[in-house]
Amino acid sequence: MMDLQTGEFLGKNIGHFIISSERVAHVQIGNNLEHALLVLTKTGYTAIPVLDPAYKFHGLISSPLILDAIMGLERIEFEKLEHLVVEDVMNRNVPTLIVKDPLEKGLKLLINHPFVCTVDEEGYFEGILTRRVVLKQLNALVHQLNVKKTD
Numbered sequence: 001m002m003d004l005q006t007g008e009f010l011g012k013n014i015g016h017f018i019i020s021s022e023r024v025a026h027v028q029i030g031n032n033l034e035h036a037l038l039v040l041t042k043t044g045y046t047a048i049p050v051l052d053p054a055y056k057f058h059g060l061i062s063s064p065l066i067l068d069a070i071m072g073l074e075r076i077e078f079e080k081l082e083h084l085v086v087e088d089v090m091n092r093n094v095p096t097l098i099v100k101d102p103l104e105k106g107l108k109l110l111i112n113h114p115f116v117c118t119v120d121e122e123g124y125f126e127g128i129l130t131r132r133v134v135l136k137q138l139n140a141l142v143h144q145l146n147v148k149k150t151d
């Protein structure tokens with residue numbers, strides 16, 4: 001059984017906790033904003049990873065970024081959705097983790113980010129570490145600790 005006090009839990013590899021790439025909704029750098037907005041709306045996520053055709057990670061695209069890109073002075077210029085591509089508006093300045101990183105590093109990043117993308121040593125996308133998954137595991141451990149205390 002994993003232990004919070006010994007550091008066994010926080011020292012585990014990120015790889016144990018990620019949602020793997022094939023289960024993660026994503027868009028490609030060359031997709032237009034209309035496609036990206038469609039994927040975001042249909043999946044219900046506010047932000048998703050941006051990959052290239054070789055599955056290398058490049059950044060994140062989100063509904064606020066898309067809306068900002070098509071915001072005109074007097075109206076929302078929806079016609080721009082078709083012409084702008086994800087690469088033009090995505091956020092490249094996001095932290096990443098590698099699968100061998102300890103969970104402790106991921107936990108720190110999850111304070112400010114709802115999820116963090118995980119890549120291999122060459123930058124190929126492996127999956128995402130989400131707050132939900134980590135909080136679920138932490139909750140189970142805290143529950144175990146409480147049970148031990150009352151034993």
Ligand code: AMP
Nearest residue numbers: 023024025045046047114115130131132
């Ligand atoms: P959660 O902690 O499950 O609420 O997820 C936090 C964020 O991670 C979501 O708002 C999405 O931006 C992203 N996310 C979670 N699961 C997926 C998925 N399967 N595909 C793409 N993005 C995801």
